[in-house]
Amino acid sequence: MKRLGAAAAMTVSGLFGLFVSSGAQTENGYKLGLLLFVAATLSVFRLMKQHFDGVPDGETFDIWPNDDASGWLMVTALGVAGLVGLFVAATRDPYLYWFGLGLFASCCVLMLAVMARIFDLRDGMASGAMVEGEA
16 A cells, blocks of 8 residues: 555656646756656656565665664755755746755655654664663
8 A cells, every 4th residue: 555655646746747847938947847757757667566576565665764874864865955956946947946945845854754763763762662671
């Protein structure tokens, strides 16, 4: 079921990319929309491959960090991607403006989720339950 939801989200992202490229006023907006469509299409094909290869559903999206170092590296990468989104939003193309703001907002949300995961790992509650022996 997790794969179906991810495929649906990627399909919506791909359609959004086609919408952006069809109404773009600059060449960069056109290229960005097509790039988003291609990335979404490749992601859906990857999900289909995992389904037909028999990969368990729990191994589909295991992107959360398992230690502090990889978590903070992920936070840094998301911060850089968010700043790139702000620079993209500063262009004159209105579609790039909304794409850049969307990228910035999604990076901020993901950064907060990754930081919550890091602090849960420190507290020993990453799986949602307390570690045995703690009160």
